[in-house]
Amino acid sequence: MKTSSWRDVELLSAYLDGQLSPRQKARLEAHLKQDAALRQTLAGLRQTRALLRRMPPRRVPRAFTLTAAMAGVRPPTPRPALALRWAAAIALVLFFCSFLIPYPLSFLPMASAPKIPATALILEAATEAPQEERSIAAAPTEEPLAAPAFPTETPEHDQSLRAFAPSPSTETGGEAPPSALGSGPGEMQSAPEKSIVLLSPFQLTLLALAMVMAGASLLLGRLRERAFRRRFAVRGPSPPKEQ
């Protein structure tokens, strides 16, 4: 018996799937009427295709859903946490600026809250001390900008500096009248013992705000992450759904 060529098999296979052009189809059907071997080959292919199509699908052994950890997904940062993060960053920037630009940033809050500032106490103590000691006391806070702007080598400069700076919050205001500070000479004598505090209340407030907001932002992010992971962990091994 004549065996069909690969070309015939390809045509017959495409014929079964309805993939032949009308012309190819007509020609093949004419051949089929004349060729018994071709008809047998077609029957074999048709049977094979039918066997394959009847293969029942197996049930999936488990669900293939992805967990957040598998997918490497991080939960989206909640909006309040983002806002807090920005606010904390701004507070930190202001905090550092308060060292670089002492006059406006540290003066304004002091006008609204006229309490005895720590730096003022340091500097009041420094007025009694020699000039060298005064510059050392001021160094940790305002030396970089204050030194070139208000040189302190001579007493004349020192005097002009006292007249220029009414605020007691910085070294420039270190020699404000005692009445403005609300403290007498006795208190001024006890000032050296309090000189361990180096930040003004304004700076302390900024620092505290930055820390609190950063902490709150972290906490919100962590809470969102926990909720996110719990949500997908529960969903993980759901029962398989047959198609």
Next chain:
Amino acid sequence: MALIRRAQKGDLEAFNQLVLAYQSLLFNTALRILGEETSAADATQEAFLSAFRSLSFFRGGSFRAWLLRTVTNACYDELRRRRRRPTMPLEPLNEDDEEMETPRWLMDSTASPEEKLEQAELEHAIEHCLKKLPLEFRAVVVLADIQGLDYAEAARAVGVPVGTIKSRLARARARLQRCLQAFAELLPSAFRLQEEDSL
């Protein structure tokens, strides 16, 4: 389509809904290509993971074919791994260390041929014959005949032209036909049933 768009934006929940809808298709495709359930499950999981990571590259068209491409790629990787670390073949070897072509090894000498006329046996016979096909033929016949993809979808799923699908499918069917003929006597009622269906 809305689910796909959401998943493309990184929505894992939307993607998992797609997983539930397509997992049977992908698992069964992997199972027929690899012929083994554990590897098929691994390939399916790998395919979904890969699909999630590369979902932004999906530009429309048949999502089913796109997903099937990820699973056929995972199967190819698995088979490449097996080739590097070969294990004992399922089929027994003859004296020349070649796999036995006949289905005699499948026969249980204690059971009559009538007891073998079950769908599970037919399935086993088809699996046996599928394993004998070269991988590129096997993938095409699984996609087109078992999963019912048309030529265009199968071409997309395998990443070859439609003409290549047509040719591979014809050759795969012819080889399977020859292999399954050996089972025709063993499973006469199953084959008779198919003949009736195919008429």
